[in-house]
Amino acid sequence: MNFSLNDEQTALKDTLAKFIERDYSFDQRWKITESDVGWSREHWNKLAEIGAMALPVAENDGGLGGSGVDTMVVMEQLGRGLVVEPYIGCVILPVALLTQGASDIERAGLLERIGSGESMVAFAHTDAGSRYEREQLKTRATFANGAYSITGKKIAVLGGDCAELLLVSAKVGQDAAASLFLVQTSASGVTRFPYPMQDAQRGADISFVNAPAVLLGERASAQAAIDYALDAACAALSAEAIGVMSELQKITVEYLKTRKQFGRAIGMNQALQHRAVDMLMHLEMSRSMAMEAAVAMSAPDAKARAKSVSAAKVLIGQACRFVGQQAVQLHGGIGVTHELNVSHYFKRLTMIGASFGDCDWHLARYGESLLAA
Amino acid sequence: MDLRYNDEQRAFAQEVREFTRANLDPSVAKKVLEGARLSREDYLAWHRALYKKGWVGVGWPTAFGGTGWNSTQQHIFDEVTADEGAPQLMPFGLRMVAPVIMAFGNKTQQDHYLPKILSGEHWWCQGYSEPGSGSDLASLKTKAERSKDADGAHYIVNGQKTWTTLGQHADWIFCLVRTSTDGRQQEGISFLLIDMKSPGVTVRPIIMLDQEHEVNEVWFDNVRVPAENLIGEENKGWTYAKFLLSHERTGIAGVGRCKRIVKRLHHVAKQATANGQPLIEDVRFRDRLAQAEIELRALEITLLRVLDAEREKRAPGPEASLLKIKGSEIQQTLTELTMMAAGPAALPYVREGEHEAQDVAWLSDEAYRYATGTYFNFRKTTIYGGSNEIQRNIVTQLVLGL
Numbered sequence: 001m002n003f004s005l006n007d008e009q010t011a012l013k014d015t016l017a018k019f020i021e022r023d024y025s026f027d028q029r030w031k032i033t034e035s036d037v038g039w040s041r042e043h044w045n046k047l048a049e050i051g052a053m054a055l056p057v058a059e060n061d062g063g064l065g066g067s068g069v070d071t072m073v074v075m076e077q078l079g080r081g082l083v084v085e086p087y088i089g090c091v092i093l094p095v096a097l098l099t100q101g102a103s104d105i106e107r108a109g110l111l112e113r114i115g116s117g118e119s120m121v122a123f124a125h126t127d128a129g130s131r132y133e134r135e136q137l138k139t140r141a142t143f144a145n146g147a148y149s150i151t152g153k154k155i156a157v158l159g160g161d162c163a164e165l166l167l168v169s170a171k172v173g174q175d176a177a178a179s180l181f182l183v184q185t186s187a188s189g190v191t192r193f194p195y196p197m198q199d200a201q202r203g204a205d206i207s208f209v210n211a212p213a214v215l216l217g218e219r220a221s222a223q224a225a226i227d228y229a230l231d232a233a234c235a236a237l238s239a240e241a242i243g244v245m246s247e248l249q250k251i252t253v254e255y256l257k258t259r260k261q262f263g264r265a266i267g268m269n270q271a272l273q274h275r276a277v278d279m280l281m282h283l284e285m286s287r288s289m290a291m292e293a294a295v296a297m298s299a300p301d302a303k304a305r306a307k308s309v310s311a312a313k314v315l316i317g318q319a320c321r322f323v324g325q326q327a328v329q330l331h332g333g334i335g336v337t338h339e340l341n342v343s344h345y346f347k348r349l350t351m352i353g354a355s356f357g358d359c360d361w362h363l364a365r366y367g368e369s370l371l372a373a
Numbered sequence: 374m375d376l377r378y379n380d381e382q383r384a385f386a387q388e389v390r391e392f393t394r395a396n397l398d399p400s401v402a403k404k405v406l407e408g409a410r411l412s413r414e415d416y417l418a419w420h421r422a423l424y425k426k427g428w429v430g431v432g433w434p435t436a437f438g439g440t441g442w443n444s445t446q447q448h449i450f451d452e453v454t455a456d457e458g459a460p461q462l463m464p465f466g467l468r469m470v471a472p473v474i475m476a477f478g479n480k481t482q483q484d485h486y487l488p489k490i491l492s493g494e495h496w497w498c499q500g501y502s503e504p505g506s507g508s509d510l511a512s513l514k515t516k517a518e519r520s521k522d523a524d525g526a527h528y529i530v531n532g533q534k535t536w537t538t539l540g541q542h543a544d545w546i547f548c549l550v551r552t553s554t555d556g557r558q559q560e561g562i563s564f565l566l567i568d569m570k571s572p573g574v575t576v577r578p579i580i581m582l583d584q585e586h587e588v589n590e591v592w593f594d595n596v597r598v599p600a601e602n603l604i605g606e607e608n609k610g611w612t613y614a615k616f617l618l619s620h621e622r623t624g625i626a627g628v629g630r631c632k633r634i635v636k637r638l639h640h641v642a643k644q645a646t647a648n649g650q651p652l653i654e655d656v657r658f659r660d661r662l663a664q665a666e667i668e669l670r671a672l673e674i675t676l677l678r679v680l681d682a683e684r685e686k687r688a689p690g691p692e693a694s695l696l697k698i699k700g701s702e703i704q705q706t707l708t709e710l711t712m713m714a715a716g717p718a719a720l721p722y723v724r725e726g727e728h729e730a731q732d733v734a735w736l737s738d739e740a741y742r743y744a745t746g747t748y749f750n751f752r753k754t755t756i757y758g759g760s761n762e763i764q765r766n767i768v769t770q771l772v773l774g775l
Contacts, residue, residue: 001379001677003682069374267773276769280695285668285671285695288675291674295376314664367660370639370659370663
């Protein structure tokens with residue numbers, strides 16, 4: 001048992017912390033989110049230089065072969081800075097999918113280009129009207145004249161606004177299980193509706209009408225890779241939430257010390273003190289579960305991994321809600337303004353809770369594991 | 374980073390499990406697993422078995438006859454023995470007064486008391502709280518006046534202690550007493566060891582809401598206590614008391630106990646039926662169980678983080694202070710869930726032994742027999758050891774700096 005980061009992880013953490021301090025202040029972020037595209041290629045490239053993109057890519061595929069714990073280290077720092085560049089959307093998800101779901105030949109080169117920051121590939125999975133469904137897909141693929149084409153509508157695709165390639169989950173004909181396809185965003189029949197999301201990250205709804213697609217891996221055998229990738233995203237979100245919550249907790253305690261009402265710091269009031277303690281409690285319990293999820297990503301048993309990741313997503317989702325809402329409440333009026341960073345942290349926490357399965361969805365998934373036990 | 378036990382730790386857990394299975398009286402284990410009340414002898418039989426093995430001084434250094442185990446080994450021991458249904462080792466001697474005697478007692482006191490704590494010859498109880506001094510412990514009034522006669526220097530103690538857990542079984546009590554009223558109230562407190570057989574000591578039961586006799590009032594009426602029973606210096610008792618409170622931080626989370634309850638709850642939820650189906654199939658109940666289990670896992674990892682930091686001699690972070698709050702809340706949730714699983718079988722209050730005598734077979738199910746009593750009993754966990762509100766005050770001050 002060991003809860004410490006190794007030397008490389010500590011160095012990685014320090015490097016990223018410096019990046020956030022130097023290049024990702026609240027003002028710098030503001031400029032980025034207000035720009036037309038809403039993210040910064042320059043910052044993306046800096047992250048690639050640090051090695052963040054190559055980190056989750058296996059060494060065989062030209063990457064650094066990092067573990068779930070390495071990803072945790074990165075995500076916590078990205079959370080601290082509320083980084084809007086689509087690291088989960090265009091690194092964590094496609095790397096996990098390609099590694100688990102594509103053959104050596106199919107992924108040759110592509111993973112390397114993702115790892116260098118050169119290629120942006122997004123995962124179009126969520127069907128319109130299907131909430132957090134992982135298996136029952138509405139998007140359909142047809143095979144005709146020796147090629148596949150895809151028809152369907154995918155929503156809330158992280159990085160779907162800027163990716164040049166899409167990994168698309170779909171079912172072929174009456175197949176019981178999902179298959180995975182590669183689609184060019186510039187292909188005929190692909191229409192994107194890009195938008196900023198509530199937390200200023202960008203995404204897109206993407207519709208496919210007989211869009212040409214290339215099958216990755218074996219037909220009707222992508223479910224394990226999809227589950228792995230979505231779990232990897234959940235573990236990454238969990239770690240990101242730790243960074244967001246720890247900043248928000250710090251900012252809130254500082255405010256309690258400095259804001260004066262009735263002639264004294266508002267932090268002198270026990271009602272507020274105990275709320276701040278409960279925020280800390282949520283944060284520390286969450287930190288433990290982010291570790292659980294990170295370590296679970298290396299578990300050989302998919303069921304054990306699913307159970308740990310869902311446990312983390314439940315507990316951290318609840319913490320995101322509590323810490324976010326209470327940070328706003330303890331700040332009072334200024335907490336509900338757009339100009340203060342508090343509301344931006346709150347919004348990111350809210351989006352984390354709603355991404356890739358909310359608390360109820362993951363609680364149900366965890367509960368099902370109890371039936372089998 | 375690795376959250377699992379390593380091979381050495383797993384082997385140790387196995388050794389503890391095998392020893393427990395071979396040496397724990399199955400009838401005692403059954404009582405523990407069902408939540409039944411234990412007799413003095415039930416506790417002592419397990420204590421003596423561990424003593425014979427050299428395993429009773431769990432957190433003690435080897436110099437005093439302890440196991441010398443690191444904090445992770447101690448946790449494994451707690452977890453495995455709890456899982457097997459072993460009674461909790463009474464903390465009052467082993468984990469409360471002993472560390473104080475080791476740190477602040479003189480050689481004579483160490484030589485006299487520590488071996489008797491280990492062997493189980495002395496059962497200790499705690500004399501801290503008073504009727505007027507609960508959370509505000511330093512306001513305590515039980516008075517100890519020093520005097521001298523032909524038989525030597527001694528204290529005359531007058532006053533009353535309360536909430537004395539299992540004081541009815543105790544041979545000795547360690548007390549915080551007032552030896553001075555000068556200066557700050559914390560500065561007039563001394564730490565005194567008192568023989569429960571001393572003339573003038575009276576123990577009166579307090580029956581708790583589960584109608585059980587677990588705690589007591591202890592009255593002192595001109596009790597003569599030899600001066601050599603003073604620990605350390607007179608009027609420095611508050612320092613020793615604080616040391617004691619900080620010493621036992623991790624055990625109070627009750628992770629081992631919680632894991633045992635969860636295991637039992639699974640068993641119950643699969644047996645009990647709701648609408649013709651096992652209760653575990655009921656989504657509403659299953660969600661509650663899942664939620665409690667997830668929180669328990671978070672607590673366990675948090676505890677392991679604290680233990681890891683202690684072993685590595687890194688200062689434990691704020692997580693240490695939060696263990697008691699969260700641990701007690703989870704214990705309450707789990708006992709409440711067990712009662713919920715019982716459904717209408719939670720209603721009757723049937724005394725020990727009456728289940729068999731009367732035709733109430735439907736509630737004689739061992740799974741439910743003590744569920745409600747345990748639920749009521751566990752309301753204490755957020756109150757004792759410094760109420761959770763006091764704990765939040767401590768975190769506010771020491772961690773948040775507010």
